[in-house]
Amino acid sequence: xxxxxxxxxxxxxxxxxxxxxxxxxxxxxxxxxxxxxxxxxxxxxxxxxxxxxxxxxxxxxxxxxxxxxxxxxxxxxxxxxxxxxxxxxxxxxxxxxxxxxxxx
Amino acid sequence: xxxxxxxxxxxxxxxxxxxxxxxxxxxxxxxxxxxxxxxxxxxxxxxxxxxxxxxxxxxxxxxxxxxxxxxxxxxxxxxxxxxxxxxxxxxxxxxxxxxxxxxxxxxxxxxxxxxxxxxxxxxxxxxxxxxxxxxxxxxxxxxxxxxxxxxxxxxxxxxxxxxxxxxxxxxxxxxxxxxxxxxxxxxxxxxxxxxxxxxxxxxxxxxxxxxxxxxxxxxxxxxxxxxxxxxxxxxxxxxxxxxxxxxxxxxxxxxxxxxxxxxxxxxxxxxxxxxxxxxxxxxxxxxxxxxxxxxxxxxxxxxxxxxxxxxxxxxxxxxxxxxxxxxxxxxxxxxxxxxxxxxxxxxxxxxxxxxxxxxxxxxxxxxxxxxxxxxxxxxxxxxxxxxxxxxxxxxxxxxxxxxxxxxxxxxxxxxxxxxxxxxxxxxxxxxxxxxxxxxxxxxxxxxxxxxxxxxxxxxxxxxxxxxxxxxxxxxxxxxxxxxxxxxxxxxxxxxxxxxxxxxxxxxxxxxxxxxxxxxxxxxxxxxxxxxxxxxxxxxxxxxxxxxxxxxxxxxxxxxxxxxxxxxxxxxxxxxxxxxxxxxxxxxxxxxxxxxxxxxxxxxxxxxxxxxxxxxxxxxxxxxxxxxxxxxxxxxxxxxxxxxxxxxxxxxxxxxxxxxxxxxxxxxxxxxxxxxxxxxxxxxxxxxxxxxxxxxxxxxxxxxxxxxxxxxxxxxxxxxxxxxxxxxxxxxxxxxxxxxxxxxxxxxxxxxxxxxxxxxxxxxxxxxxxxxxxxxxxxxxxxxxxxxxxxxxxxxxxxxxxxxxxxxxxxxxxxxxxxxxxxxxxxxxxxxxxxxxxxxxxxxxxxxxxxxxxxxxxxxxxxxxxxxxxxxxxxxxxxxxxxxxxxx
Numbered sequence: 001x002x003x004x005x006x007x008x009x010x011x012x013x014x015x016x017x018x019x020x021x022x023x024x025x026x027x028x029x030x031x032x033x034x035x036x037x038x039x040x041x042x043x044x045x046x047x048x049x050x051x052x053x054x055x056x057x058x059x060x061x062x063x064x065x066x067x068x069x070x071x072x073x074x075x076x077x078x079x080x081x082x083x084x085x086x087x088x089x090x091x092x093x094x095x096x097x098x099x100x101x102x103x104x
Numbered sequence: 105x106x107x108x109x110x111x112x113x114x115x116x117x118x119x120x121x122x123x124x125x126x127x128x129x130x131x132x133x134x135x136x137x138x139x140x141x142x143x144x145x146x147x148x149x150x151x152x153x154x155x156x157x158x159x160x161x162x163x164x165x166x167x168x169x170x171x172x173x174x175x176x177x178x179x180x181x182x183x184x185x186x187x188x189x190x191x192x193x194x195x196x197x198x199x200x201x202x203x204x205x206x207x208x209x210x211x212x213x214x215x216x217x218x219x220x221x222x223x224x225x226x227x228x229x230x231x232x233x234x235x236x237x238x239x240x241x242x243x244x245x246x247x248x249x250x251x252x253x254x255x256x257x258x259x260x261x262x263x264x265x266x267x268x269x270x271x272x273x274x275x276x277x278x279x280x281x282x283x284x285x286x287x288x289x290x291x292x293x294x295x296x297x298x299x300x301x302x303x304x305x306x307x308x309x310x311x312x313x314x315x316x317x318x319x320x321x322x323x324x325x326x327x328x329x330x331x332x333x334x335x336x337x338x339x340x341x342x343x344x345x346x347x348x349x350x351x352x353x354x355x356x357x358x359x360x361x362x363x364x365x366x367x368x369x370x371x372x373x374x375x376x377x378x379x380x381x382x383x384x385x386x387x388x389x390x391x392x393x394x395x396x397x398x399x400x401x402x403x404x405x406x407x408x409x410x411x412x413x414x415x416x417x418x419x420x421x422x423x424x425x426x427x428x429x430x431x432x433x434x435x436x437x438x439x440x441x442x443x444x445x446x447x448x449x450x451x452x453x454x455x456x457x458x459x460x461x462x463x464x465x466x467x468x469x470x471x472x473x474x475x476x477x478x479x480x481x482x483x484x485x486x487x488x489x490x491x492x493x494x495x496x497x498x499x500x501x502x503x504x505x506x507x508x509x510x511x512x513x514x515x516x517x518x519x520x521x522x523x524x525x526x527x528x529x530x531x532x533x534x535x536x537x538x539x540x541x542x543x544x545x546x547x548x549x550x551x552x553x554x555x556x557x558x559x560x561x562x563x564x565x566x567x568x569x570x571x572x573x574x575x576x577x578x579x580x581x582x583x584x585x586x587x588x589x590x591x592x593x594x595x596x597x598x599x600x601x602x603x604x605x606x607x608x609x610x611x612x613x614x615x616x617x618x619x620x621x622x623x624x625x626x627x628x629x630x631x632x633x634x635x636x637x638x639x640x641x642x643x644x645x646x647x648x649x650x651x652x653x654x655x656x657x658x659x660x661x662x663x664x665x666x667x668x669x670x671x672x673x674x675x676x677x678x679x680x681x682x683x684x685x686x687x688x689x690x691x692x693x694x695x696x697x698x699x700x701x702x703x704x705x706x707x708x709x710x711x712x713x714x715x716x717x718x719x720x721x722x723x724x725x726x727x728x729x730x731x732x733x734x735x736x737x738x739x740x741x742x743x744x745x746x747x748x749x750x751x752x753x754x755x756x757x758x759x760x761x762x763x764x765x766x767x768x769x770x771x772x773x774x775x776x777x778x779x780x781x782x783x784x785x786x787x788x789x790x791x792x793x794x795x796x797x798x799x800x801x802x803x804x805x806x807x808x809x810x811x812x813x814x815x816x817x818x819x820x821x822x823x824x825x826x827x828x829x830x831x832x833x834x835x836x837x838x839x840x841x842x843x844x845x846x847x848x849x850x851x852x853x854x855x856x857x858x859x860x861x862x863x864x865x866x867x868x869x870x871x872x873x874x875x876x877x878x879x880x881x882x883x884x885x886x887x888x889x890x891x892x893x894x895x896x897x898x899x900x901x902x903x904x905x906x907x908x909x910x911x912x913x914x915x916x917x918x919x920x921x922x923x924x925x926x927x928x929x930x931x932x933x934x935x936x937x938x939x940x941x942x943x944x945x946x947x948x949x950x951x952x953x954x955x956x957x958x959x960x961x962x963x964x965x966x967x968x969x970x971x972x973x974x975x976x977x978x979x980x981x982x983x984x985x986x987x988x989x990x991x
Contacts (some may be wrong), residue, residue: 026133029158036158040165044172067139068132071125 009093010034012086014042015075016093018052019083023072043073051079105131105138106152107159114166126169130162186504196477197509200470204513204559206875207466209520210459212544212552214868216525218452219551220542226441227361229301230394235404236443237268237391241431242708247690248433250391252377253384255293257411257418258391264399264407269296270375270389271364275814277646277844278371279346280333286644286846287329288368289347291375291389299394300364307341307356310374317378323352324372327360347373349648364392365444384415384424392440401437408435430706450944451865457941458615458872461608463559465879468601470509471563472883475598476890478502478567499568506564514556518544521552528868566597595891599923602883606927607934609880610964612873614935617956618946619866625948626859632784632793633683634723637674638851639825640682641832644814649842656811657737657802659839660715663817666835668717672822673831677718678801678815684854685816687787688712693797695754696764696774709750710786710794711767713812715801719745719781721818722851729761729779736778737800738809744775747796751780765797773805789858790947825850865945877964880927881971888920889975899979900987909980916979920972921965928961 013032022031029039046052052073062069075083087094108131115127137155141147190197225231237258239248255270262268269292276289294310302309305327313319323345325333334340344351352373363369375389395404411418412433415425442449478485485498522544529542643663645656660678667676681688692706700706719731727748736743744765751760764774783793804810821828829848836845892899899912939951949956 024133024136025129026137026158037161037164040161041168044165044169048172062132065139067135068128070132070136071129 007082007085007089009090010038011042011046012090012093014039014046015051015079015083015086016090018073018079019075020094023074024070025073028073046079047073050076051082052076105135106156107134107162110159111162114163117166117170119169122169126166130159130165134159182500182504183508185501186508190505190508193477196473200473200509201512201516203466203469203879204509205516205520207459207463208514208517208552208556208559209524210872210875211456211463211555212517212521212548213524213528214452214455214459215551216521216544216548217528217542218456219545219548221445222449222452224547226444228364231440233266233395234299234440235265235393235395235401236436236438236440237393237404237408238436239387239433240436241428241433243432248387248431250389251384251387252382252389253386253419253424255377255389255391256379256382257384258393258408259295261411261418262404262407264396264404266394266396267295267299268391268393269293269299270377270391271296272375272389273368275642275644275846276348276371276373277644277649277842278333278348279842284842284844286642286844287370289371289373290369291373293375293377296372296392299392301394302358302363304356305359306338307354309356310372314374315377317376319374319376321350321352322355322374323347324356324358325354326358326363326370326372329370330357345371347371348646364440365390384419384422385427401439405435405437408437427706447944450941451861454615454942454945455865455868455872458612458869461612462872462876462879463555464562465605465608465876465883467559467562468605469879469883469886470559471566472598472601472886474502474506474563474567475601476886477505502567503560503564506560509563510556510560513559514552517556518549518552521548566601569597595887598887598890602880602887602923603927603930605876605880605883606924606964606968607929607931609873609876610928610931610960611935611938612869612876613960613964614931614939614957615942616866616869616873617960618939618942618949618951618953619862619869621949621953621956622945622947623859623862623866626789626862629785629789631683631789631855632724632782633851634820635851635855637821637823637825638722639819639821639828639832639848640816640851640854641829641848642814642816642846643678643836643843644846645843646813649840653802653809653811656813657809659843660801660815663835663839664715664717666839667817667819667832670828670831670835673819673828674822675717675721675818675820677721677818678715678812679718679798679818680713680801680812680815681786682816682818682851682854683722683784683786684788684851684858685786688794688796691767694766696766698754707754708795710796711799712786712796713799713801713803713815714745715815718818719798721820722784723820724784725782727780727782728759729777731779731781732798732800737802738773738804738806739802741778742773742775743778743800745779745781745798746777747781747783747794747798749783749793750795750797753795767799767803775799775803785858789855862945862947877967881967884920884923884968885971885974887923888916888972889978891919892916892975892979895979896982896987899982900984903982904984904988912982913976913980916976917969917972920968920976924965924968924972928964931964932957932961 010032013034014028017028017031020031022028025040025043028034028043029036032039043052043054047054053076054071054073056069056071059069111127111130111134115123115130118126134155137158141151141155226234228234238250239254241248250270252270255268258265258268271290271292274289274291275286277284277286279285292310294312294315297304297309304324307324309324310322311319314322325340325345330336330340338357340354341356343354345354346352358372393404395401412428412435415428419425485501488498525542525544643660645659650656650659664676664678667673688710690708690710693709693711694700695707698707714732716732716734716736719726728751729745731745732743733741735741746760754760755763760777760780763777765777766772766774781798783796785791786794786796801812801815802809817832819825819828819832829845832848833845836843899907903909903912935957936952943951
């Protein structure tokens with residue numbers, strides 16, 4: 001597969017966090033422990049490359065909780081494919097994340 | 105919710121289309137986090153701080169987004185596009201970049217010199233307060249630097265001066281491990297280092313007592329001498345050094361760098377001034393001072409003038425004030441920098457102007473090239489406008505090519521300048537002041553940057569003028585540049601640029617032509633002596649080495665005999681000064697048959713002291729009488745020889761032979777004039793012939809003769825004189841190994857050095873105008889070639905209708921000549937106006953010399969003819985049938 005992005009440790013961590021259900025920007029920050037300032041630029045870049053897709057959460061949920069709609073990120077098929085490389089390059093990384101049910 | 109304000113502000117960085125979504129996302133995240141924190145009661149302070157820090161990173165996110173979008177649509181995209189399109193046209197790009205690099209490089213190199221010498225402050229603390237103080241008499245005809253008496257007077261009385269110091273150059277013999285060496289020393293008053301605020305690196309400077317009559321014998325070393333002579337050992341402080349046979353205690357070491365008037369001093373000795381008997385009218389030292397607070401150059405000048413006008417009141421018992429009043433002593437107060445730089449500033453500014461012209465010509469060339477390119481791109485650009493590219497976008501795409509060209513040109517130009525500065529520092533006249541301070545620094549880089557931006561704007565502007573977006577729609581409609589004749593309008597800009605180039609090139613050619621004529625005139629000056637096959641060197645016999653006058657005088661005579669006996673040596677002589685050296689001492693002379701009343705101006709003259717054989721060795725022509733013979737001097741015949749100018753000045757209608765004169769001290773003996781010799785240039789080639797007197801090397805009363813202890817040896821040799829330096833050293837060593845030989849030089853070297861500044865300016869102007877001419881010709885050639893290629897169809901039609909090849913050729917050449925002719929006319933007018941600033945650099949040629957102007961104009965027209973001939977040949981070779989079919 002042609003490389004769409006440089007697979008650095010922070011990128012891999014962000015992808016893994018999202019696959020493990022940490023789908024919101026702040027959640028990714030909490031889950032990966034990366035410096036706060038690095039996470040959003042990675043998310044934007046991955047979205048631009050078509051690895052991630054950003055969507056607005058269901059308006060009903062937000063209204064029920066009386067807060068604005070949050071934007072969550074999900075892996076595209078392309079993203080799913082690139083997870084194989086993530087696991088190959090950083091075999092120990094998945095252990096950092098306890099699978100958790102996302103709230104989306 | 106915290107941070108809403110910050111997020112709103114950061115959102116402004118995001119492009120408008122994506123802004124609301126970006127802002128909503130951040131606000132939702134923060135709102136969610138804030139709600140979660142408040143769910144179980146008020147949050148802890150630490151948690152709130154952590155959230156706020158996290159909100160702060162929205163700025164990072166926004167900045168990344170901004171950078172990303174700029175890449176997509178903005179400036180860097182333009183530049184990338186421009187770079188790609190330039191790379192696709194390597195011939196155009198290489199020519200444009202090299203032209204620019206040459207222009208920028210030359211300008212930067214000369215600016216580096218101008219900056220180092222003229223602009224940057226002297227390397228002293230508060231250097232703007234430093235002044236050079238000297239004097240002059242007879243309305244500037246007598247240079248009278250500083251006397252000890254005036255130094256004492258100014259120190260005590262001048263309130264506008266915080267401090268003043270004297271300095272005097274000398275050379276001294278120092279002895280290292282029994283090896284004598286002759287080195288430059290400066291004698292300075294203890295105040296010298298305070299005036300300059302120079303701190304020693306080790307030890308101390310001179311104390312006030314050490315500058316007094318009974319001061320300790322001390323010495324301060326320069327950094328260079330300390331490292332070479334003592335291996336940089338700081339323990340030398342307190343040790344002694346043998347200077348001119350006197351042992352002196354080393355008290356301090358000065359750091360490298362800051363020195364005045366130049367870096368030549370290897371050591372400093374105290375200049376001893378006895379305030380009680382400081383002579384008022386013995387002008388032998390330079391003056392440097394620091395202004396008091398609130399003083400100005402003018403106020404110092406006024407105060408010193410006031411003090412000088414009261415000299416007779418201040419020194420009632422001395423005869424000197426009357427003498428100084430007669431001479432019309434006036435102070436000359438100058439900022440120290442101006443004193444150091446002197447008349448070099450006009451040369452440097454002219455050079456900067458010259459390379460500025462070259463740069464403008466280079467830019468005009470690039471502008472022309474860009475116009476050609478823009479013409480080729482008309483359809484593409486019109487299309488871009490048609491499909492909705494904004495006017496700004498099209499303009500930017502023009503500009504970005506200029507920016508890329510200027511950027512690459514600037515980088516390359518700086519490299520050229522760095523190399524040029526290194527090379528040219530080896531070529532500059534050796535007396536270029538502050539040479540050690542010259543280098544490419546931040547200010548030079550800033551200058552280059554500004555110049556390059558100006559260039560980019562300059563040549564980026566012409567295509568805009570011609571093909572601004574408003575014209576483009578029309579271009580698309582009428583199909584661009586494929587009409588049969590093309591029309592006059594389109595070429596007007598390019599023609600204008602070529603005319604400007606030609607006129608600038610002509611101005612530069614006139615400048616270098618004038619310098620060439622000056623140089624020729626200077627080379628043609630008869631120096632009055634033989635320059636070929638003559639070696640000179642300085643030899644000094646200190647009192648400590650040979651005390652008696654017979655010993656000292658005998659040393660030179662014996663040395664002369666021994667040298668004359670060497671094979672290949674034709675003549676040998678000695679004198680206190682040799683031509684084209686540092687000049688001659690200038691003082692009053694009494695002439696017996698022309699007595700002067702006490703209130704009358706005495707006779708002044710330049711004075712040299714010569715041994716037997718000196719005039720013969722230099723082949724200075726004897727016009728009347730005889731030259732010196734053995735036995736002339738204080739111990740024998742009191743003979744003196746005068747120069748032609750001196751003789752003509754004082755005895756215009758009679759022979760001076762047999763008349764008597766003496767050095768202007770009453771007790772001196774009279775000397776009889778025994779000969780008249782031709783004038784010789786002692787100072788420089790430009791100077792008028794001096795009224796010059798040759799005294800014997802040994803003068804003074806017969807019971808106490810004064811030998812000249814430091815003299816230049818002059819050896820005329822049958823073969824290359826440089827090989828005789830070793831012979832000279834060997835013979836001196838054989839007589840006394842503790843006497844050094846310094847500064848060996850051939851007379852030819854001195855002659856070359858005397859013409860160095862003119863030849864330096866000439867070569868730089870020559871190089872600049874050569875480049876200008878070349879660029880101008882390339883411009884003409886380019887324009888005519890382009891016109892021919894655009895008119896191929898028209899020429900084809902003409903030839904099909906019966907025009908002959910010569911008539912077509914003539915038509916094209918006439919167009920080239922019209923451009924050149926207009927450029928020459930404008931250039932002649934501009935040169936006439938501008939060359940006046942060069943007047944001070946010229947020698948025996950007028951700034952409006954018709955020969956120079958005429959020959960430059962004619963040759964420029966001739967080479968333009970040649971430049972348009974090639975495209976004209978191509979035009980004449982057009983095959984009508986093919987040209988007509990080509991459409």
